[in-house]
Amino acid sequence: MAKKMTVVVEISNGGGARLPNITLVQLPPYSPELNPIENLWHYLKSHFWSNRAYADYNELEQAAIDAWRQAVLDADLMKTVCASPYANRATSD
Numbered sequence: 475m476a477k478k479m480t481v482v483v484e485i486s487n488g489g490g491a492r493l494p495n496i497t498l499v500q501l502p503p504y505s506p507e508l509n510p511i512e513n514l515w516h517y518l519k520s521h522f523w524s525n526r527a528y529a530d531y532n533e534l535e536q537a538a539i540d541a542w543r544q545a546v547l548d549a550d551l552m553k554t555v556c557a558s559p560y561a562n563r564a565t566s567d
Contacts, residue, residue, distance in 0.1 A: 510556035
């Protein structure tokens, strides 16, 4: 049985290749709240990076790496933060 996959992309020209078992979900322009990666950036900024001072660039970079690893390696957190219910509705049978 073939698996279904949902891909969220921004298509500026309105075109794009049609691939089997993939549903393209077009996002309206200027809609960052619908883009799952924007939700992740917001989570990282609000939970790890806001209201902090770093001694230098290297410390800032290490804090970014540590936060990224802590967040993206937690599968349950990613399911919550990057949830896109509109995409599920677009592909439901």
